[in-house]
Every structure is written in C-alpha cells, then in structure tokens.
Amino acid sequence: MGFTGTDRTTRRAVAAAKASYRAGHRRVFRPWIPEPGLWLQWDWGDGPTIAGRKTWLWCAWLAWSRFRVVTPVLDKTLPTIAGCLDATLRQIGGAPTYALTDNERTVTTDHIARIPVRNQQIVEIAHHYGLTIRTCVPADPQTKGGSEATVRIAKRDLVPTDVNLRPAYGEFVELVAACQEFTTQVNDKVHRATRRRPLEALAEERHRLHPLPANPFTAALGTTRKVAGDATISVDSVRYSVPHALVEQTVWVRFHGDELVVTALGAAGAVEVTRHARSTPGNPAIKDEHYPPRPDAHSDRTPKATSAEEAAFLALGPGAGAWLVEAAAAGARRMRPKMAEAIALAKLHGVNEVDRALGTAAIAGRFAENDLISILDHHLGRTLTEPTRASENHSLQPGTSAWSRFGIAPEGDMN
Structure with a gap:
C-alpha cells in the first residue's frame, strides 16, 4: 500500500547478492598438513x-x-x-x-x-x-x-x-x-x-633436518677484522670499539649507510654485536659499555702495603689510607717517620682516635710536623666535627682604609 522498503530491505538484498556470488566463487582450501623437516x-x-x-x-x-x-x-x-x-x-x-x-x-x-x-x-x-x-x-x-x-x-x-x-x-x-x-x-x-x-x-x-655447515655464509657479512688487545678494530684508518669479550677474535664489518655494523660468530651463529656512526681518521669511536668497569676509573689509587710498616699504618683504618693518598699528592716531607709516629700514637690513644685524626688531617690538608698530635689533642674528649675552613668572604689581607686619606693635607695646614 505504497510501502517501498527501508534501509534494512537494501541490506538484506545486498547480503543475498553477496552470498550468491560467494557460492560460485568460493576458494576451497585443502588442509595443509606439514611434514617434519620440510x-x-x-x-x-x-x-x-x-x-x-x-x-x-x-x-x-x-x-x-x-x-x-x-x-x-x-x-x-x-x-x-x-x-x-x-x-x-x-x-x-x-x-x-x-x-x-x-x-x-x-x-x-x-x-x-x-x-x-x-x-x-x-x-x-x-x-x-x-x-x-x-x-x-x-x-x-x-x-x-x-x-x-x-x-x-x-x-x-x-x-x-x-x-x-x-x-x-x-x-x-x-x-x-x-x-x-x-x-x-x-x-x-x-x-x-x-x-x-x-x-x-x-x-x-x-x-x-639437514646438517648445517660448520661456518656461516660470511660473504654477505662484510670483511674480516682482528680485534686488538684494547678491544678495537681498524676500518678505513679509524678505530672502533667492540665488546671486550671479543679480544683477539675475528669479526665481520660492513657499512650500512652512515653506520658501521660489526658481526661476530658465536655458538648461536652470526650475531650483530655493535654499531657505530661512521667516523673519520683521527676521531676514534669508543663506547664505554664495551669495557669492564674499573674501580679506579677516576684515577683514584687504593693504597696497597708492600712492607710490614706500611701494612701496620694502613691497618689503622680508612683515615690512614686517605692521609697517605692526600699527603703523597701534596708532596709532604718525612712521610715514613710520620706514619711510624701515627702507629706509636695508636698504642697510646687508641686506633679509632688516631685514624679519625688522620682522616681529619687529610681533609684539612695538614701534613706538617706535630699536626697529627695537635688534631689528636683537639679531638680527645670531643665529638667529630667538620674541620674549620676559611671562607671566600674573609681574608687575612690588611684593609686599605688607612690609605684612604693619603695625600690629603690636614685641616688648617695650607703650606
């Protein structure tokens, strides 16, 4: 009675046409049953x-x-x-x-x-x-x-x-x-x-499965380089670092764009170990993560005793080690007699007190004669405090106020 259908009628017609088309053009697949080793x-x-x-x-x-x-x-x-x-x-x-x-x-x-x-x-x-x-x-x-x-x-x-x-x-x-x-x-x-x-x-x-060849297909990996003792290789007169575990081993290198790709052979086959941006001669490319951590990375040396006297002094504690490092850096005189004096004082005043005094001397930079005894006298019976340091706001230089009127005649003296 004048009804021409709705959107649902159109969707049903399109669905029926699609189903009819698929019935005559359906792709039928035979199940793929894989075989081992293929x-x-x-x-x-x-x-x-x-x-x-x-x-x-x-x-x-x-x-x-x-x-x-x-x-x-x-x-x-x-x-x-x-x-x-x-x-x-x-x-x-x-x-x-x-x-x-x-x-x-x-x-x-x-x-x-x-x-x-x-x-x-x-x-x-x-x-x-x-x-x-x-x-x-x-x-x-x-x-x-x-x-x-x-x-x-x-x-x-x-x-x-x-x-x-x-x-x-x-x-x-x-x-x-x-x-x-x-x-x-x-x-x-x-x-x-x-x-x-x-x-x-x-x-x-x-x-x-087929057995694998002993060596990988290395022709596509680039050219070979021998890793030096400092964990570096040389490519086009430029030194590049590699992980230190590869020292004295052979690696393959190739350039990919502006990058150098380094590949090593391990038990699991060819593996990329690092990449570097292309560098120029005189500008080596070194990465810190390629080297093991060093305890003296900042040039801090740890004292190691080579005699009984040195061992006895260092046994006082960390303050003794700090005193030795700082005194040596400052060029202090008669260090060995002062070390013997510290050992003797430890027998009188205790190891902890002498070690604390040595640490204070190292911080304050006091390595002269009788400095250790003075610091001990100051510490005995007191709590450990930070040594007094001169600030930048004060100076021992005499002031110039006395010169402010230099060249000015006194009042009443016009001659």
Missing part, C-alpha cells in the same frame, strides 16, 4: 622505536614442530637476513628443505608472468645451507599463515602498548633480552593445536 617460514614485524630509532622483529616459524625464533634487528638488508637465518638455523639445530617468505627486494627482484625472479645473493645463501627459497603469492596471506601468526603474537607481547603495559625500552640490548625471554617461554608452552611443547616436537623433527 618447511621454515619467516616474516617481519614492526618493532618498538628505541631512542628515536626504528626496529624490526625477525619472526621465524618451523611449521611441523611450531618452534619459533624472534630476533630484533635495526635494518632489513641482505647481510642482516643472512645473519638472522644463520642464527635461526643453528638454534633449531638443522636446516629444513624449504624456506617460505614474502616477495621483498632482498628475496625477489621481479615478477615475469607472475613468476618470481629470485635475488641471486639470497639463492647463494640458501644453497650454502641446503635450502630452497619459496615465496608466497602476492597479497595472499593464506599461503603463510603460520609466520603471520608468529608476527602477531610477538608484536602483542614485545611491542609496548596501552594493552600489555610493557614499559618502553631504553636501549636495544633490553629488546634483545626481551626477545630471548619470549622465545624461551613460547617454545616451552604447550601448543594449542599439537598439544605438545614445541621443544619436545623439535627434538623429534631434528632427525629430519
């Missing part, structure tokens, strides 16, 4: 920004055992991929037959008739480990859903958000430690689909 997948996830710098998460997933490896990186260049792949395979304990990933420029340089053309360098890396590189169909996430899920889970737990309440990372090493902890936890947890811990399944899958 497939490894890797993908990239956006990592957190640390000190204003972008990071990425390398997320690898072994299809049959569900074993996962998450590694943070600072770039996605081919040498970084080679290092991450080597570290992943060595953590797994072998190489599968295929490795599946996206069609990035480091893997696929072009498509001809929808056929991906491989990057020659990634092919060489794959041959080194006995792998065959496969890539997914462009814009088709169904072909690598396992690695997509790994990226999603890693980002959810590792990237600070308002949901997970994870605090921001102050340094890149904190993200490295968090990724290692995440990898350990996720592989030791029972998987929902297999009802097994990935670590247990990996132990079984290792029997189907």
Whole structure:
C-alpha cells in the first residue's frame, strides 16, 4: 500500500547478492598438513622505536614442530637476513628443505608472468645451507599463515602498548633480552593445536633436518677484522670499539649507510654485536659499555702495603689510607717517620682516635710536623666535627682604609 522498503530491505538484498556470488566463487582450501623437516617460514614485524630509532622483529616459524625464533634487528638488508637465518638455523639445530617468505627486494627482484625472479645473493645463501627459497603469492596471506601468526603474537607481547603495559625500552640490548625471554617461554608452552611443547616436537623433527655447515655464509657479512688487545678494530684508518669479550677474535664489518655494523660468530651463529656512526681518521669511536668497569676509573689509587710498616699504618683504618693518598699528592716531607709516629700514637690513644685524626688531617690538608698530635689533642674528649675552613668572604689581607686619606693635607695646614 505504497510501502517501498527501508534501509534494512537494501541490506538484506545486498547480503543475498553477496552470498550468491560467494557460492560460485568460493576458494576451497585443502588442509595443509606439514611434514617434519620440510618447511621454515619467516616474516617481519614492526618493532618498538628505541631512542628515536626504528626496529624490526625477525619472526621465524618451523611449521611441523611450531618452534619459533624472534630476533630484533635495526635494518632489513641482505647481510642482516643472512645473519638472522644463520642464527635461526643453528638454534633449531638443522636446516629444513624449504624456506617460505614474502616477495621483498632482498628475496625477489621481479615478477615475469607472475613468476618470481629470485635475488641471486639470497639463492647463494640458501644453497650454502641446503635450502630452497619459496615465496608466497602476492597479497595472499593464506599461503603463510603460520609466520603471520608468529608476527602477531610477538608484536602483542614485545611491542609496548596501552594493552600489555610493557614499559618502553631504553636501549636495544633490553629488546634483545626481551626477545630471548619470549622465545624461551613460547617454545616451552604447550601448543594449542599439537598439544605438545614445541621443544619436545623439535627434538623429534631434528632427525629430519639437514646438517648445517660448520661456518656461516660470511660473504654477505662484510670483511674480516682482528680485534686488538684494547678491544678495537681498524676500518678505513679509524678505530672502533667492540665488546671486550671479543679480544683477539675475528669479526665481520660492513657499512650500512652512515653506520658501521660489526658481526661476530658465536655458538648461536652470526650475531650483530655493535654499531657505530661512521667516523673519520683521527676521531676514534669508543663506547664505554664495551669495557669492564674499573674501580679506579677516576684515577683514584687504593693504597696497597708492600712492607710490614706500611701494612701496620694502613691497618689503622680508612683515615690512614686517605692521609697517605692526600699527603703523597701534596708532596709532604718525612712521610715514613710520620706514619711510624701515627702507629706509636695508636698504642697510646687508641686506633679509632688516631685514624679519625688522620682522616681529619687529610681533609684539612695538614701534613706538617706535630699536626697529627695537635688534631689528636683537639679531638680527645670531643665529638667529630667538620674541620674549620676559611671562607671566600674573609681574608687575612690588611684593609686599605688607612690609605684612604693619603695625600690629603690636614685641616688648617695650607703650606
């Protein structure tokens, strides 16, 4: 009776048309049943920004055992991929037959008739480990859903958000430690689909993996350098520091833009150990964190006795050590007789009193003859107070008021 329908009528018509279209164009997938030792997948996830710098998460997933490896990186260049792949395979304990990933420029340089053309360098890396590189169909996430899920889970737990309440990372090493902890936890947890811990399944899958070569694919890591005894390497006549644990070892160096990337080989494979901004000759790049802490970092020397007399003096306490350091720096005379005198006074007045007097003398800079006895007399029977120091507001210089009328004749004397 004049009713032409509502918005609901239109939505129902559109839904019916969509259902009819999907019925004739539905993609039907055969369930993929992974076999042990065949497939490894890797993908990239956006990592957190640390000190204003972008990071990425390398997320690898072994299809049959569900074993996962998450590694943070600072770039996605081919040498970084080679290092991450080597570290992943060595953590797994072998190489599968295929490795599946996206069609990035480091893997696929072009498509001809929808056929991906491989990057020659990634092919060489794959041959080194006995792998065959496969890539997914462009814009088709169904072909690598396992690695997509790994990226999603890693980002959810590792990237600070308002949901997970994870605090921001102050340094890149904190993200490295968090990724290692995440990898350990996720592989030791029972998987929902297999009802097994990935670590247990990996132990079984290792029997189907290919053995790894003894050395990683180092051609993409750069050139080699020998670490000197001062934990530095020389690149283009510039010295760069590396962690002190690498002294006398060989590392690989390469430039990525304006940065020098240093890679070392360890039990887990090729690992990036540090980065430096490109420097120039005469301006070495040294990082304090590459060296162990020193107790005398500020040139403070701790006295160490070399004779019985010195040991007896230093045994008086910290005040004696402070007196020795300050008196030596001031060039005090007859220090050894004064030390013997302090030992003798300790037998009369007690060790604590003499040590307190020596500490006061060190603070006040009093190292002359009989100064120690004077300070002892002042301290005996009194509480320890700070020594009196001359302030900047007073001076021993005589005033000039007497000269204010110099040259002025007395009143009445006009001659």
